[in-house]
Amino acid sequence: MKRLLALMTVLVVTAFSVTALAAYKSEYKLDIVPGINTAWGQGAQYFADLVKERSGGKINIKVYPNAQLTTGKQTNAFMLLRNGTIDFAVQSTINYSPQIPELNLFALPFFISGEPDRYKALDAITGGKTGKKLAEILESKGAVFICFGENGFRELTNSKKAIRTPADLVGMKMRVVGSPLFIDIFKALGANPITMAWADTMSAIQQGVIDGQENPVLTFYPLKVTDYHKYITNWHYMADPTMFVVNPQVWKSFSAADQELIAKAAKDAAAFQIALGRAGLDENDGGKNLATLKALGKTPDSTDWKATLGQAGANVVDLTPEETKRFVEATKSVIDAWTSKIGADIIKLAREDMASVR
Ligand code: X2X
Numbered sequence: 001m002k003r004l005l006a007l008m009t010v011l012v013v014t015a016f017s018v019t020a021l022a023a024y025k026s027e028y029k030l031d032i033v034p035g036i037n038t039a040w041g042q043g044a045q046y047f048a049d050l051v052k053e054r055s056g057g058k059i060n061i062k063v064y065p066n067a068q069l070t071t072g073k074q075t076n077a078f079m080l081l082r083n084g085t086i087d088f089a090v091q092s093t094i095n096y097s098p099q100i101p102e103l104n105l106f107a108l109p110f111f112i113s114g115e116p117d118r119y120k121a122l123d124a125i126t127g128g129k130t131g132k133k134l135a136e137i138l139e140s141k142g143a144v145f146i147c148f149g150e151n152g153f154r155e156l157t158n159s160k161k162a163i164r165t166p167a168d169l170v171g172m173k174m175r176v177v178g179s180p181l182f183i184d185i186f187k188a189l190g191a192n193p194i195t196m197a198w199a200d201t202m203s204a205i206q207q208g209v210i211d212g213q214e215n216p217v218l219t220f221y222p223l224k225v226t227d228y229h230k231y232i233t234n235w236h237y238m239a240d241p242t243m244f245v246v247n248p249q250v251w252k253s254f255s256a257a258d259q260e261l262i263a264k265a266a267k268d269a270a271a272f273q274i275a276l277g278r279a280g281l282d283e284n285d286g287g288k289n290l291a292t293l294k295a296l297g298k299t300p301d302s303t304d305w306k307a308t309l310g311q312a313g314a315n316v317v318d319l320t321p322e323e324t325k326r327f328v329e330a331t332k333s334v335i336d337a338w339t340s341k342i343g344a345d346i347i348k349l350a351r352e353d354m355a356s357v358r
Contacts, residue, residue, distance in 0.1 A: 023253045028061045030088040031069040031077055033095065033198050039218035040151050040242055041065055043273025044090040047244065050265035059258060061088055072199030075178040082142040087250045090242050090273075092151050097179050102137050104181050104342050105130070105350055106239045109331040110324070112354070113153060113236040119283050121354040122239045128353035133346065144246040146263050149270035150277040151240035152216025157229035160211050162317050164233070166190055166330040175201050175213040184334045185237075189327070205229065216240060217305050218277045226312045233317045234282075235327060244270055272296055280305045 032044045041063070048061040067074045069086050078096040080086045093103040105125075106112065115121035125131060126148040135145040156163055163169060170190040176182035178195050186193035194210060204210045205228045212229065213220070214237075220226065244266040254262065271292065279289035280303045293300055302308035309316050319327070339347055 024058065025087070025250075026060065028059070028087040028250065029069055029085075030061050030063045030090065031067075031081065031086045032063060032065055032090050033067045033074050033077075033092065034065065034219055035223055036063065036065050037222040038151075039216070039222075039273055039277040040090065040092075040149075042276060043149050043242070043269050046272050047090065047266055047269035050268055051262055054261050054265060055258065059254075059262070067197065067199050072197050074197055074199070078141075078143070081245060081247055084247050084249055087247050089245050090149060091245065092240050092242055094177050094179050094182075094240060096138075096243070097181070100137060100141055101341050102134060102343055102346050104179065104338060105134075105346055106241060107179065107181050107185075108335050108338060108342070108347075109185050109237050110328045111335065111350075112239045114328065115354050116358060117284065118153065118236055118239070119278060119285070120357045122241070124353040124357040125350050126241055128349075128356070130346065130349040130353050133349060138243070138245065142248060144248050144251040146244040146246065146266040147270045149242040149244060149273040151242050152218050152277040152281075153236040154214045154216055154238050154240055155220075156212060156214050156233040156235060157220055157225055158212030158231045159205075159208065159229050160231065162231050162233070162315055163212075164317055164319065164323050165326055173209075173211045175204060175210040181334070181338055184337065185331055188331050188334050190330075216277065217281065217309070221305075221309065221312075222301070226309065226314050230314050231317070232309060232314050233319065235319050235324065237327065237331075242270075242273065272298065276300060279303065280308075282306075 030044060030048060032041055035041055036045055044063045048063050051059050051061050070077050070080055074095045075098050077086065077089060077091055078099045081089050093106045097103040112118055112121050131148060138145045158172065160172065161168060166189045172191045174186050174191045174193050175196045176186055176193045178197065183193045183195065196204060201213060202223065205213065205225060251259065275289040275292035279293055279300050283289060290303060306316055
């Protein structure tokens, strides 16, 4: 009887682990927009590597760069995560904002960069009451949110001239992402904004179909935009965090221990992505970002981006406070127009979070 019981236990346990194993896919698809060599891509790849290593090869996440999983339609990304076409994503708030308007908060012009320390201000939002609220909204719309990472503050590049004032932008053909807020900002500045997926942008840059675009340094430099755009204006006008997210069904299929493993790996990868996206810019952090990268054995491509961009033949404009003020004034109406779309309550929360670190 005892032996029979033992045998039955073995059978039950085996059957159980077989079903548990069978529930795991051989590959989980992770969606990103740019190439792997950007800070965004490297952070996503590091996440996949950590999960594989820490799960002993059991959980295999594959990063699909260049918006492959959305066939280039990056603003459809949230719908495809929700319906399970995409399992995991490290996505920009911009690309989910057509379905989740509250995420436009980060793209309000000069809203975060107007603070004394824009990095601190951003961290106060993502790590504060606002970040918590945005995570709840995301979850209510059908995604499991793990944490925020970073694409970076977005800067201007163009092939025509140094841009120091809104007047310099008049008539310039500027590629913008497919979120209406960007059209409003560039129209307010007198430019001629053209909505275009990133998948089509590199060739538009090469062929001169557009004069300029905006993206963070750690995105446009690795993708060689500076081979074509020799003028860069550091205006930091909006922050572009990434979000580490999972399809809810996929998330439920993992054991509690594996969920914990994945969440920890995402947080570690996000910390790396943030450090990589900031190190060598003007982040007044006493060398903390560089130290984080060194401790991980990761060397950034530059420890001084202004010098690196200059060596690449770029003319780099850092706006003076007076020059920045003109851009702020020219785009103020956009903030007013978008307050109700984003939600006055979210904007108020963000202001409170930012004020707490001033
Ligand atoms: O399309 C862009 O500009 C990019 C790569 O930054 C995003 O996906 C938001």
